Amino acid sequence: MEPIVTIKESCRKCYRCVRSCPVKAIKVEQSHTEIIFDRCIGCGNCLSNCPQQAKVVADKVTVTEELLGAEGVVVAVLGSSFPTYFHNVAPGQLVAGLKQLGFGEVHEGAYGAELVAADYALITAAGDRPHITSHCPAIVDLIERHYPKLLPSLVPVVTPMVAMGRFLKDALGPRARVVYISSCIAAKFETQMKETRGAIDVVLTYKELEGVFRSRGITLSTLAEEPFDGVQPGNGRLFPLSEGTFRAFSIPADPFDTEIVAACGEVNVMGIINDLAAGRISPRIADLRFCYDGCIGGPGRNRALTEFYRRNLVINHYRKSVPYRTAPHYEGTPETVALQRTFASKHARLEAPTANDVKKILQATNKYAIKDELNCRACGYRTCREYAVAVFQGLAEIEMCLPYTLQQLEEDRGRLIQKYELARRELDREYGDEFIVGSDRKTLEVLGLIKQVGPTPTTVLIRGESGTGKELTARAIHRYSKRNDKPLVTVNCTTITDSLLESELFGHKRGAFTGAIAEKKGLFEAADGGTIFLDEIGDITPKLQAELLRVLDMGEVRPVGGTAAKKVDVRLIAATNRNLEEGVREGWFREDLYYRLNVFTITMPPLRSRVESVPILALHFLEKASTKLNKKIVAIEERAIKALVQYPWPGNIREMQNVIERASVLTHDDVIRLENLPRAFSERHENDSLATLDTRSSFRAERERHVVKLEKKLVQRFLTEANGNVTQAAKLANIPRRTFYRLLDKYRLKERDAKGRHLIDEE
Numbered sequence: 001m002e003p004i005v006t007i008k009e010s011c012r013k014c015y016r017c018v019r020s021c022p023v024k025a026i027k028v029e030q031s032h033t034e035i036i037f038d039r040c041i042g043c044g045n046c047l048s049n050c051p052q053q054a055k056v057v058a059d060k061v062t063v064t065e066e067l068l069g070a071e072g073v074v075v076a077v078l079g080s081s082f083p084t085y086f087h088n089v090a091p092g093q094l095v096a097g098l099k100q101l102g103f104g105e106v107h108e109g110a111y112g113a114e115l116v117a118a119d120y121a122l123i124t125a126a127g128d129r130p131h132i133t134s135h136c137p138a139i140v141d142l143i144e145r146h147y148p149k150l151l152p153s154l155v156p157v158v159t160p161m162v163a164m165g166r167f168l169k170d171a172l173g174p175r176a177r178v179v180y181i182s183s184c185i186a187a188k189f190e191t192q193m194k195e196t197r198g199a200i201d202v203v204l205t206y207k208e209l210e211g212v213f214r215s216r217g218i219t220l221s222t223l224a225e226e227p228f229d230g231v232q233p234g235n236g237r238l239f240p241l242s243e244g245t246f247r248a249f250s251i252p253a254d255p256f257d258t259e260i261v262a263a264c265g266e267v268n269v270m271g272i273i274n275d276l277a278a279g280r281i282s283p284r285i286a287d288l289r290f291c292y293d294g295c296i297g298g299p300g301r302n303r304a305l306t307e308f309y310r311r312n313l314v315i316n317h318y319r320k321s322v323p324y325r326t327a328p329h330y331e332g333t334p335e336t337v338a339l340q341r342t343f344a345s346k347h348a349r350l351e352a353p354t355a356n357d358v359k360k361i362l363q364a365t366n367k368y369a370i371k372d373e374l375n376c377r378a379c380g381y382r383t384c385r386e387y388a389v390a391v392f393q394g395l396a397e398i399e400m401c402l403p404y405t406l407q408q409l410e411e412d413r414g415r416l417i418q419k420y421e422l423a424r425r426e427l428d429r430e431y432g433d434e435f436i437v438g439s440d441r442k443t444l445e446v447l448g449l450i451k452q453v454g455p456t457p458t459t460v461l462i463r464g465e466s467g468t469g470k471e472l473t474a475r476a477i478h479r480y481s482k483r484n485d486k487p488l489v490t491v492n493c494t495t496i497t498d499s500l501l502e503s504e505l506f507g508h509k510r511g512a513f514t515g516a517i518a519e520k521k522g523l524f525e526a527a528d529g530g531t532i533f534l535d536e537i538g539d540i541t542p543k544l545q546a547e548l549l550r551v552l553d554m555g556e557v558r559p560v561g562g563t564a565a566k567k568v569d570v571r572l573i574a575a576t577n578r579n580l581e582e583g584v585r586e587g588w589f590r591e592d593l594y595y596r597l598n599v600f601t602i603t604m605p606p607l608r609s610r611v612e613s614v615p616i617l618a619l620h621f622l623e624k625a626s627t628k629l630n631k632k633i634v635a636i637e638e639r640a641i642k643a644l645v646q647y648p649w650p651g652n653i654r655e656m657q658n659v660i661e662r663a664s665v666l667t668h669d670d671v672i673r674l675e676n677l678p679r680a681f682s683e684r685h686e687n688d689s690l691a692t693l694d695t696r697s698s699f700r701a702e703r704e705r706h707v708v709k710l711e712k713k714l715v716q717r718f719l720t721e722a723n724g725n726v727t728q729a730a731k732l733a734n735i736p737r738r739t740f741y742r743l744l745d746k747y748r749l750k751e752r753d754a755k756g757r758h759l760i761d762e763e
């Protein structure tokens, strides 16, 4: 099993792992990101940087527990940075804890640095240069997988960890098991390498060990100290510090010596590796560690402590002498340990794209010119070109480009709104009968103008408040025109962005702007021979106003990004509810376009100024709603009609259409009643009833008038509900049948009348 696993369900594709990976070893899949282990150097960046903790170390605790439960000795080796993690307890208490877990011996890994020291000193003193240290497994992986050219420069000696493993197995026999505990993730990868396999059986992180103590209920601080086993290290304890190599390996190093280069941390290391690969530098020794701060900064470090503090903890431990119990077989110089190591190229080369491949991918994400390459790094790659290469190599996907995806979303949104608008209008038309209803003088005047201007080619400007019927009028003009066998194209100028509107109207050439992948015809061309209706024309930008003026003057359109103009024969009808004269005065509407549009103006009167038509319009919409809802509604109660007439209709006819449809949904019988209208209507009606009180008449007389009116209505209501059956109606009213007959007589109501509509309409 690979040392790092991805929990697919937790990955949210934030691309942080992609951004943090120094060698592009992360592949973006449909639902998650995946590590490409052939390219991975085990630096652990993806682990430390994943906000969802979707990348985690593979479980090695279970196998450790199994080893501890089996026969034979299991040795724990504490990496040389252990004082920086378990800093709250004495080293001897940590040893005691490990022994309680079942480890037979506990050693300090720092001794491994001393084991390899002599070979390092010897080899790096030799003439061949440069010598690149191989004590950091991430550096070894980096060179083997990505810079094979530098393989001959790697010092052919194993890491201190592997040296320690081999030393222990030499001393205790091959059946002994060695568990190495450190903050290093690359070490986990190292144990699986062919060249080093067998030396160490399991690598645990300090955190994993901490978890084992917790699960076993072991509190280190309460334990009595126990001595370490093996050999007490000296300078090896300084190995985990940056530049600690020189002290640990006894290599003299002067900070001003240009023959020696030492670097820790991804950025510094990558810079030096690139310099070495390019042959720009050739020092005698390049001492490199991939983690910042050296081995005390490994991915599994104690993040609560600063580097300075961690460094001091290591130095304090180096200065102190801790209890040791050294068995005789560890005494003397271990000469037999095999410390040589070979390296092999594991270079996993990915197919390189051609310049044309890169260009195509860049264009697919709207990058046509250098200026379009933002290099914003949102995708995780340093440059748009690097990202394009990754797309080609199957590591990245197109949607990872954030500016492109946002633009796509915005455009899709605009298109959807436009489509929705068109569909809504289609629906209106489906359930509407295109006829302009109204018997008032103003509506009749509008009808007259439509009939006059319809058959001419004249541009028409329709003005009026929202919902007064501007679009309906435009459609009527087209119907009366000689072009009525050709299309009427409707465009709402406010639903899409200005740039998109320009290309929608006039079309565009391929590559005219970012996103113009193919040539597209505009709506003016689509309306050729017919009519174009530009709704909300008062909202278009001055640039578009100028272009529109050109179309009106020259009768030709010029696609965005194109130079050649195309002749079109389109009649323009425009509509607005904005004050264009004010626009001209204030400068937001071109005067020349204003005059060009204002040739023939039809002003739609607001509904409140044509109240005579309210009842007929209400009945018209009632019929439409009945058909749409498949309900048989035959009338509107008089009280409701009165309320409709008195209402000021700020949303004009569209509002009325909605009010009637809503009431049709609410009513339970075949009549729309005042109660079915929105509250504002019934409140207005009540106020008006009070207003009709005759204050000059006596209280008694006025009360009698209203009581009589109400009584009659109630009798009518019960009779209707009982379908004209008096016995039933009396039961509903909870009064004797005889009394009900008396009331029928009083109000001159007849049994049979109860079934007729006029009974309800009667006041």
Ligand SMILES: Nc1ncnc2c1ncn2[C@@H]1O[C@H](COP(=O)(O)OP(=O)(O)OP(=O)(O)O)[C@@H](O)[C@H]1O
Pocket: 428, 432, 435, 436, 437, 438, 464, 465, 466, 467, 468, 469, 470, 471, 472, 473, 535, 577, 620, 653, 654, 657
């Ligand atoms: N006189 C009328 N007779 C019948 N239906 C009408 C009349 N006037 C408007 N309508 C209906 O009212 C609704 C709104 O009309 P329309 O869309 O034409 O108004 P508009 O002024 O263009 O609105 P907006 O300014 O909000 O775009 C439509 O369903 C239309 O069919």
